[in-house]
Amino acid sequence: MDDNHISTMVNMNNITFQRGNQTILSSIDLSVHKGEFLGLVGPNGSGKSTLIKIMLGLLQPDAGTVSLFEQPLTTFKHWERIGYVPQKAASVNLGFPATVYEVVSMGLFSKVGLFRFLNRHHKKKIDETLQQVGMLEYKHRNIGELSGGQQQRVFIARALVSEPDVLILDEPTVGVDAATVQRFYQLLSRLNEEENLTLLLVTHDVGVMTKYVSHVACLQQTLHFHGSAGDFEESDLISMYGENVEILSHQHGGHS
Amino acid sequence: MMELTFLERGIIAALCIGLIAPLMGTLLAVRRSSIIADSLSHVTLTGISAGVLIGGTMQFIPVHPLYTGFAFSLAGSLFIEKLRQEYASFQELAAPIILSAGIGLSAVFMSLAPSGQNEWYDYLFGSVVSVGKGDLLFILITFIVSGLLFGLFFKELVFVSFDQEGAAVSGIKMKTINFLFSFLTALVISMSMKVVGILLVGALISLPAAAALQLASSFRALVLWSIVIGEAAVLTGVISSYHLSLATGGSIVVSAALILGAVLAWKPVSARIFSRRNQL
Ligand SMILES: Nc1ncnc2c1ncn2[C@@H]1O[C@H](COP(=O)(O)OP(=O)(O)OP(=O)(O)O)[C@@H](O)[C@H]1O
Ligand SMILES: [Mg+2]
Numbered sequence: 454m455d456d457n458h459i460s461t462m463v464n465m466n467n468i469t470f471q472r473g474n475q476t477i478l479s480s481i482d483l484s485v486h487k488g489e490f491l492g493l494v495g496p497n498g499s500g501k502s503t504l505i506k507i508m509l510g511l512l513q514p515d516a517g518t519v520s521l522f523e524q525p526l527t528t529f530k531h532w533e534r535i536g537y538v539p540q541k542a543a544s545v546n547l548g549f550p551a552t553v554y555e556v557v558s559m560g561l562f563s564k565v566g567l568f569r570f571l572n573r574h575h576k577k578k579i580d581e582t583l584q585q586v587g588m589l590e591y592k593h594r595n596i597g598e599l600s601g602g603q604q605q606r607v608f609i610a611r612a613l614v615s616e617p618d619v620l621i622l623d624e625p626t627v628g629v630d631a632a633t634v635q636r637f638y639q640l641l642s643r644l645n646e647e648e649n650l651t652l653l654l655v656t657h658d659v660g661v662m663t664k665y666v667s668h669v670a671c672l673q674q675t676l677h678f679h680g681s682a683g684d685f686e687e688s689d690l691i692s693m694y695g696e697n698v699e700i701l702s703h704q705h706g707g708h709s
Numbered sequence: 710m711m712e713l714t715f716l717e718r719g720i721i722a723a724l725c726i727g728l729i730a731p732l733m734g735t736l737l738a739v740r741r742s743s744i745i746a747d748s749l750s751h752v753t754l755t756g757i758s759a760g761v762l763i764g765g766t767m768q769f770i771p772v773h774p775l776y777t778g779f780a781f782s783l784a785g786s787l788f789i790e791k792l793r794q795e796y797a798s799f800q801e802l803a804a805p806i807i808l809s810a811g812i813g814l815s816a817v818f819m820s821l822a823p824s825g826q827n828e829w830y831d832y833l834f835g836s837v838v839s840v841g842k843g844d845l846l847f848i849l850i851t852f853i854v855s856g857l858l859f860g861l862f863f864k865e866l867v868f869v870s871f872d873q874e875g876a877a878v879s880g881i882k883m884k885t886i887n888f889l890f891s892f893l894t895a896l897v898i899s900m901s902m903k904v905v906g907i908l909l910v911g912a913l914i915s916l917p918a919a920a921a922l923q924l925a926s927s928f929r930a931l932v933l934w935s936i937v938i939g940e941a942a943v944l945t946g947v948i949s950s951y952h953l954s955l956a957t958g959g960s961i962v963v964s965a966a967l968i969l970g971a972v973l974a975w976k977p978v979s980a981r982i983f984s985r986r987n988q989l
Contacts, residue, residue, distance in 0.1 A: 550926060559875065
């Protein structure tokens with residue numbers, strides 16, 4: 454694929470999604486451009502995870518279209534360019550006796566191909582990625598024996614190991630301690646700035662998030678706000694969460 | 710094929726099964742769908758009974774019961790997979806229905822077939838001395854096919870078992886892999902029929918994996934332990950059943966259960982030994 458011409462990494466057009474007769478998402482238009490760091494916020498049950506699953510083809514919308522890297526989702530094949538960290542790793546079977554190394558190596562399977570095994574280059578990449586998320590010393594530990602926050606870091610490493618161009622994270626810092634959250638955001642913004650990694654982050658920690666992201670989208674069945682982080686106001690949040698929302702420290706820093 | 714004695718044929722067949730069945734078992738165990746192997750084995754018996762009936766009553770049609778068994782098994786596994794996708798919670802209901810309908814139908818077929826009663830017993834509990842040349846050929850073919858498929862797609866099968874969504878987003882074709890799961894389960898069950906028998910094939914699939922789960926801390930180790938335990942159970946089972954004239958499937962599964970028991974007993978003992986050593 455010729456990278457240089459592609460600037461819209463994700464494009465969702467007029468997406469509507471229903472469960473039974475409940476409308477979860479209605480007429481959502483959302484695009485994520487190359488190099489953006491988009492924070493997606495919204496109350497519990499507002500449809501954030503649903504939107505992401507539609508974006509990745511895990512759920513079918515009732516109306517609307519999705520394209521990734523300017524290709525329709527139905528014909529998109531370059532999945533190694535997309536990293537995904539699901540919310541609480543919900544679909545993951547933690548009774549599975551896999552080591553941290555084995556879990557991260559799965560992130561490379563789409564690059565490795567049939568019959569072939571991981572080579573020295575792949576193994577080095579796995580070590581580097583584990584180092585990045587601070588989990589290298591746990592390499593041979595069983596994934597089921599780690600704390601929730603440590604497991605989350607392993608899944609972040611699995612998403613990063615194939616060196617994706619777009620990284621999609623659904624509440625990756627739930628259950629992660631404050632110091633690690635801070636380091637995690639620093640890692641994300643470094644990847645964003647130095648490697649031009651495009652990021653889409655679903656989160657509830659609005660205060661921390663607004664310091665790092667370049668764009669914000671607020672979701673509550675429809676998109677209430679979508680724009681640059683600098684234009685994002687407390688009133689946007691209040692209109693969505695209601696008056697008694699606790700707005701946290703709210704400085705915008707760095708780029709955008 | 711060269712002239713082999715009954716025992717030699719039985720041992721070759723058993724070695725093939727002792728490798729593939731526990732390998733399948735590791736994947737079914739982590740998918741938490743070991744019950745599927747049980748229901749499918751009963752559907753396979755229906756197919757085998759149909760084959761025996763056709764072969765016994767219409768001798769001009771050359772059918773081998775293991776092939777009809779495989780055909781039924783494949784149809785059954787595709788049906789279960791379809792149900793699993795469309796009604797997530799229907800699975801618990803569907804499995805027992807398929808299981809009892811399968812065994813009922815095969816009882817009817819077998820009682821209609823002239824030689825039914827005797828053959829039925831062999832297929833229920835397995836019999837190493839009943840492995841004929843045609844049976845061994847079927848077992849070798851299915852062994853090679855399933856071995857190739859495992860070799861080609863093992864990474865994908867593992868990823869899908871571990872994390873469905875993650876696998877889908879990494880570009881793995883879920884439809885293909887789910888079909889492959891059904892196909893492999895059907896292959897493994899029908900190749901095990903003659904040696905282990907319908908009632909016990911589920912145990913041969915799940916017991917080695919259960920024992921290996923106690924020992925392994927990585928997936929790689931789980932696979933290796935399952936195969937080692939599976940082969941050990943199968944060899945002791947076949948040899949003891951031959952010399953003591955026991956039902957082969959029975960002695961194989963008893964060996965596997967003894968190994969599982971030993972592993973469970975050894976675990977707390979070894980934990981104590983190692984923790985004491987670490988304290989010193
Ligand atoms: N499997 C499901 N079956 C039925 N309804 C569901 C299912 N998953 C989600 N929903 C409903 O869809 C709506 C949106 O859910 P979604 O998970 O997208 O919310 P969210 O914004 O990610 O919430 P959270 O912040 O709690 O993660 C909710 O009303 C929820 O009840
Ligand atoms: Mg969510």
